[in-house]
Amino acid sequence: xxxxxxxxxxxxxxxxxxxxxxxxxxxxxxxxxxxxxxxxxxxxxxxxxxxxxxxxxxxxxxxxxxxxxxxxxxxxxxxxxxxxxxxxxxxxxxxxxxxxxxxxxxxxxxxxxxxxxxxxxxxxxxxxxxxxxxxxxxxxxxxxxxxxxxxxxxxxxxxxxxxxxxxxxxxxxxxxxxxxxxxxxxxxxxxxxxxxxxxxxxxxxxxxxxxxxxxxxxxxxxxxxxxxxxxxxxxxxxxxxxxxxxxxxxxxxxxxxxxxxxxxxxxxxxxxxxxxxxxxxxxxxxxxxxxxxxxxxxxxxxxxxxxxxxxxxxxxxxxxxxxxxxxxxxxxxxxxxxxxxxxxxxxxxxxxxxxxxxxxxxxxxxxxxxxxxxxxxxxxxxxxxxxxxxxxxxxxxxxxxxxxxxxxxxxxxxxxxxxxxxxxxxxxxxxxxxxxxxxxxxxxxxxxxxxxxxxxxxxxxxxxxxxxxxxxxxxxxxxxxxxxxxxxxxxxxxxxxxxxxxxxxxxxxxxxxxxxxxxxxxxxxxxxxxxxxxxxxxxxxxxxxxxxxxxxxxxxxxxxxxxxxxxxxxxxxxxxxxxxxxxxxxxxxxxxxxxxxxxxxxxxxxxxxxxxxxxxxxxxxxxxxxxxxxxxxxxxxxxxxxxxxxxxxxxxxxxxxxxxxxxxxxxxxxxxxxxxxxxxxxxxxxxxxxxxxxxxxxxxxxxxxxxxxxxxxxxxxxxxxxxxxxxxxxxxxxxxxxxxxxxxxxxxxxxxxxxxxxxxxxxxxxxxxxxxxxxxxxxxxxxxxxxxxxxxxxxxxxxxxxxxxxxxxxxxxxxxxxxxxxxxxxxxxxxxxxxxxxxxxxxxxxxxxxxxxxxxxxxxxxxxxxxxxxxxxxxxxxxxxxxxxxxxxxxxxxxxxxxxxx
Numbered sequence: 001x002x003x004x005x006x007x008x009x010x011x012x013x014x015x016x017x018x019x020x021x022x023x024x025x026x027x028x029x030x031x032x033x034x035x036x037x038x039x040x041x042x043x044x045x046x047x048x049x050x051x052x053x054x055x056x057x058x059x060x061x062x063x064x065x066x067x068x069x070x071x072x073x074x075x076x077x078x079x080x081x082x083x084x085x086x087x088x089x090x091x092x093x094x095x096x097x098x099x100x101x102x103x104x105x106x107x108x109x110x111x112x113x114x115x116x117x118x119x120x121x122x123x124x125x126x127x128x129x130x131x132x133x134x135x136x137x138x139x140x141x142x143x144x145x146x147x148x149x150x151x152x153x154x155x156x157x158x159x160x161x162x163x164x165x166x167x168x169x170x171x172x173x174x175x176x177x178x179x180x181x182x183x184x185x186x187x188x189x190x191x192x193x194x195x196x197x198x199x200x201x202x203x204x205x206x207x208x209x210x211x212x213x214x215x216x217x218x219x220x221x222x223x224x225x226x227x228x229x230x231x232x233x234x235x236x237x238x239x240x241x242x243x244x245x246x247x248x249x250x251x252x253x254x255x256x257x258x259x260x261x262x263x264x265x266x267x268x269x270x271x272x273x274x275x276x277x278x279x280x281x282x283x284x285x286x287x288x289x290x291x292x293x294x295x296x297x298x299x300x301x302x303x304x305x306x307x308x309x310x311x312x313x314x315x316x317x318x319x320x321x322x323x324x325x326x327x328x329x330x331x332x333x334x335x336x337x338x339x340x341x342x343x344x345x346x347x348x349x350x351x352x353x354x355x356x357x358x359x360x361x362x363x364x365x366x367x368x369x370x371x372x373x374x375x376x377x378x379x380x381x382x383x384x385x386x387x388x389x390x391x392x393x394x395x396x397x398x399x400x401x402x403x404x405x406x407x408x409x410x411x412x413x414x415x416x417x418x419x420x421x422x423x424x425x426x427x428x429x430x431x432x433x434x435x436x437x438x439x440x441x442x443x444x445x446x447x448x449x450x451x452x453x454x455x456x457x458x459x460x461x462x463x464x465x466x467x468x469x470x471x472x473x474x475x476x477x478x479x480x481x482x483x484x485x486x487x488x489x490x491x492x493x494x495x496x497x498x499x500x501x502x503x504x505x506x507x508x509x510x511x512x513x514x515x516x517x518x519x520x521x522x523x524x525x526x527x528x529x530x531x532x533x534x535x536x537x538x539x540x541x542x543x544x545x546x547x548x549x550x551x552x553x554x555x556x557x558x559x560x561x562x563x564x565x566x567x568x569x570x571x572x573x574x575x576x577x578x579x580x581x582x583x584x585x586x587x588x589x590x591x592x593x594x595x596x597x598x599x600x601x602x603x604x605x606x607x608x609x610x611x612x613x614x615x616x617x618x619x620x621x622x623x624x625x626x627x628x629x630x631x632x633x634x635x636x637x638x639x640x641x642x643x644x645x646x647x648x649x650x651x652x653x654x655x656x657x658x659x660x661x662x663x664x665x666x667x668x669x670x671x672x673x674x675x676x677x678x679x680x681x682x683x684x685x686x687x688x689x690x691x692x693x694x695x696x697x698x699x700x701x702x703x704x705x706x707x708x709x710x711x712x713x714x715x716x717x718x719x720x721x722x723x724x725x726x727x728x729x730x731x732x733x734x735x736x737x738x739x740x741x742x743x744x745x746x747x748x749x750x751x752x753x754x755x756x757x758x759x760x761x762x763x764x765x766x767x768x769x770x771x772x773x774x775x776x777x778x779x780x781x782x783x784x785x786x787x788x789x790x791x792x793x794x795x796x797x798x799x800x801x802x803x804x805x806x807x808x809x810x811x812x813x814x815x816x817x818x819x820x821x822x823x824x825x826x827x828x829x830x831x832x833x834x835x836x837x838x839x840x841x842x843x844x845x846x847x848x849x850x851x852x853x854x855x856x857x858x859x860x861x862x863x864x865x866x867x868x869x870x871x872x873x874x875x876x877x878x879x880x881x882x883x884x885x886x887x888x889x890x891x892x893x894x895x896x897x898x899x900x901x902x
Contacts, residue, residue: 034601043067058101073190104178128155132183225545268518318404319457350407361395406481609692640679714741742803742900751816763797804829838871
């Protein structure tokens with residue numbers, strides 16, 4: 001039997017490794033930034049738990065992975081893995097080697113490199129045999145690295161805990177952990193843990209801090225921000241900036257009292273700071289760093305960033321105007337071309353040239369030629385001339401007038417001469433001087449391809465030609481031009497004590513790979529973590545630079561430095577993770593970003609007491625309901641949460657009800673089964689304190705259906721926060737049934753439904769909006785461009801004859817707010833409820849060291865040329881009262897049903 005087990009384990013290992021080698025494809029492409037839902041409690045019965053995956057290929061051969069409420073190992077749910085078949089005799093495919101399935105999570109490995117990682121989980125199995133078993137595994141994946149640890153083959157029927165441990169390699173990018181089932185075993189899995197086993201004795205829990213330390217930390221933050229994010233040097237992108245910053249912070253506190261961090265920084269980065277003065281070489285290419293406000297963990301640890309050649313076009317295709325001439329019957333020896341042009345560049349990448357392509361009569365390209373480029377602004381008309389020999393079998397000549405990059409160009413007197421039998425004869429192109437006019441938009445003889453129009457180019461006739469005649473004008477989308485610093489310019493940074501440094505903003509191609517990387521010490525088997533004061537300073541330095549260089553709103557340096565000093569002082573003490581999250585929130589609050597939220601993935605702070613909170617409409621006072629089981633009478637007023645007084649909460653003009661609600665939710669949140677003190681005043685005036693247990697994922701809300709359901713005969717309710725476009729599309733056949741009286745879309749909160757779905761709801765021409773994403777090319781938001789694009793809500797009406805109602809209130813924000821705005825402007829639906837939050841931005845994630853994450857705004861929205869700045873006012877206002885809320889009565893939903901029934 002022992003021999004048999006060893007054999008099966010060996011065979012399983014071979015099968016498993018082969019599976020991973022041949023199946024590491026698109027199904028694994030979207031990794032998580034951190035572990036999530038390891039206890040499977042964020043689940044819907046019968047559906048795969050949030051954050052976990054089983055590729056569709058396994059489902060097609062009968063495997064299922066779902067959240068099981070029946071006899072869970074702990075909590076409400078366990079993960080159930082099983083096949084719909086009991087044995088190979090029942091299966092459709094009789095090849096037993098096909099029956100293998102995997103359920104897993106895949107996370108970013110950056111924070112784990114060099115650390116021992118422990119993966120644990122509990123399981124119960126049934127229907128086991130030599131063929132039917134399970135395996136737990138932990139895999140490391142890098143571009144040139146792969147390593148895996150696996151459990152023994154599991155066939156136990158009692159609860160058993162399995163533990164796997166491995167050291168994460170330094171060049172690993174992805175960690176995958178999960179469960180494999182072979183054959184037709186049934187596996188119930190729960191209590192997953194993924195923990196770092198690092199040397200916590202190296203933590204510095206608190207440090208004394210003085211003015212010199214603070215001055216050094218501000219200098220470090222500014223310097224790191226300039227070099228890390230705006231030095232276009234390839235070698236710097238390979239640095240582990242978090243660990244490097246940690247080593248500098250350590251120096252600040254452990255060197256002598258006269259230590260100045262700037263002296264060390266200037267030495268470590270001397271190649272970059274002095275390279276311009278040493279090498280004033282005019283190169284063919286100049287490079288700069290470009291950052292978009294849209295965060296992307298795949299491309300950068302903070303936000304999407306790339307080194308770009310400022311001369312290279314940012315658009316995929318150029319703006320081209322084309323004419324085709326047939327020369328099949330002319331035995332041409334050569335072709336000569338000339339054109340006059342005037343170029344006005346918006347940015348460095350604006351260029352103009354004439355392009356030709358000669359084809360055979362079958363359409364095969366025989367040759368292409370591009371004229372010398374016009375790449376400087378023109379004070380007067382410039383002439384472009386060139387000649388080419390005509391290839392054999394030439395039939396058609398395509399002449400292209402090409403604007404690439406950002407700018408505009410005037411073109412006139414385009415001529416072509418054909419040489420044959422030793423003679424040259426001008427054979428002017430159709431409308432070569434652009435004086436042949438039908439209308440200014442349709443240019444006779446010339447056309448602009450769709451690919452140029454899609455990329456933002458346009459063309460027209462203007463009366464600015466040679467001798468004041470007509471000429472052709474090609475123009476790029478000026479709104480999308482990315483502005484770069486001038487060549488060989490500096491950003492002058494001022495540090496404490498009046499010290500200034502010049503940071504090069506652009507480098508030539510001879511310089512971007514020449515700088516040496518600084519070397520730095522970092523403790524072995526140690527991780528940046530929230531229990532270490534130096535680590536907390538690193539996290540705050542990262543946040544400082546996001547606010548300063550990429551934040552949604554500009555914050556003056558003096559105000560930023562003052563907030564940073566307060567945050568540094570507070571975090572220098574021995575504090576809990578709750579305290580540190582408060583420090584982060586308070587520091588970031590200076591941005592005024594309404595979408596700001598921070599959490600730590602290693603610490604589940606999403607649990608809340610199971611109570612209801614209602615914000616009084618007149619006094620903005622938080623009241624409690626549905627908490628009588630805790631001894632708190634309905635309509636008791638909240639005075640304090642822990643030590644925070646409700647009277648001191650910020651009441652912003654945007655929407656005080658929402659701001660107070662959000663603030664209270666953050667104060668109440670914490671780890672599961674921990675407690676929080678709530679001081680309240682009863683309706684008869686008594687002041688009392690209640691100790692509440694955190695045991696829920698959300699504050700108690702009105703009882704309302706999830707996803708989509710029929711509330712009454714022919715009346716459909718759809719919860720926008722629970723259903724996405726794909727799911728909504730899947731139920732369209734039911735929604736367009738003739739017996740449907742109307743549909744209620746609930747947008748009271750966030751929305752998974754996109755604004756593009758509005759095209760299904762109406763046959764009207766939808767008024768579109770403009771989205772603006774900021775592009776940063778210099779430090780401290782000193783050079784910001786906006787990339788603009790217009791929404792494309794295509795009208796494909798399916799429900800235009802159905803009565804539609806949108807529910808909104810103060811919780812309507814982000815994309816839900818935008819959808820409500822468009823719907824009202826276009827009269828797509830009747831809007832019922834209360835005014836919205838007025839938050840017309842989308843949200844992106846911010847990545848900080850030690851598994852700290854945040855959300856922030858990253859784009860603005862324009863409608864009819866103006867930024868949207870007012871809340872959506874409902875067509876029918878229905879104020880939800882405290883009395884109705886306490887009785888679980890939804891007045892707004894009831895009003896919608898009443899309207900649809902009548």
